Amino acid sequence: MSDAVLYIVATPIGNLGDMTPRAVEVLQSVALIAAEDTRHSGRLMAHFNIKTPMISVHDHNERQRLQTILDKLSAGENIALISDAGTPLISDPGFYLVRGVRDAGFKAVPVPGCSAVITAMSAAGVPTDRFIFEGFLPAKRTGRQQQLALIKSEERTVIFYESTHRIIETLNDMVEVLGADRYVVMARELTKTFETIHGDKVSDLLVWMEQDHNQQKGEFVLIVQGVEPKKEEGFSAETLHVLETLLEELPVKQAAALAAKLTGEKKNALYQEALNRK
The missing domain is CATH 3.30.950.10 (Tetrapyrrole methylase, C-terminal domain)
Structure with a gap:
């Protein structure tokens, strides 16, 4: 089995200054770049003087491209996967390819960066x-x-x-x-x-x-933003444990009053709970 790697490389979502040095280094060093749109990514490659060959891998050809990628990895060639912008696979193609590469025994290594x-x-x-x-x-x-x-x-x-x-x-x-x-x-x-x-x-x-x-x-x-969490009705397990322990030794009224001091809960509510438990 070859030790070749598929790198999952994040690219800028707008500002080219967000391209990481590691991403540039990886894209320059691999044998092939699998890009969602080679024409779109060509502008990025030109900006960073990356001359690595590219092939397209998108929603419509991902399954067909898998064998090509596996053949190159088997031959010991490292490959990078990029999307049009941001982190590959995040609402972008690549899931089938990455799964296929991993299932074949090769490493898929993330090179993190931008994500919208x-x-x-x-x-x-x-x-x-x-x-x-x-x-x-x-x-x-x-x-x-x-x-x-x-x-x-x-x-x-x-x-x-x-x-x-x-x-x-x-x-x-x-x-x-x-x-x-x-x-x-x-x-x-x-x-x-x-x-x-x-x-x-x-x-x-x-x-x-x-x-x-x-x-x-x-x-x-x-x-x-999500809705406000609903407050749980009744008392926490800890409060109920305190009340039950006090009820073993004290009358209802005293147990409720002391439980209220210890837990911060309302005395009348604890008194009603204590009555329900007697």
Whole structure:
């Protein structure tokens, strides 16, 4: 088995200054670059004086290209996979290829860098400890609204990509399905000259964008803040343990009063709970 490697190389999403030195080094050193669009990526290669040969690997030929990639890896040739922009496989082609390479026993090595999802999240000012990335919403209104309905009660932050052709329609659907007051951040043209990051109630965000046609142009990331978590009814297991322990030694009223001091819970509620347990 050859020790050759398939490198998964992230490229800039706009600002060429975000290209990492490691990415340039890898792209210059491999025998072949598998690019989503060779003409598009050719401009990037020219900027960094990368003369490595390229072949196209996209949604329509990924399965056919796998054997070509495996043959070259078997011959000991390292290969790099890139997308048009950002990190390959993140709402881009490449999953089938990477799986096939790994299943054949070769290494798939990530060379990290830009990702529009993470770039937008870092500057959105919404909770980021738990989030879901949903890629692009369906193109048709019915499918789009059905997809939005599925995340209406989602407590985690939800991230979507959207195109300039559908951004206003999507925001209208969000108002209708998620409610006018849902907080949404629009991140547009990230790292580029006209980068915009604007958050507001989705109804106000929609009005703001409708009033400025320039804000409707470009590539979009939409970040939807999740709903407030529902507070659990009743008491925590720890509070109940304290109450039960005190009830073993004290009358109900005294046990409830002392439990309230120890846990910070309301005395009357604990008294009622104690009565229920007697």
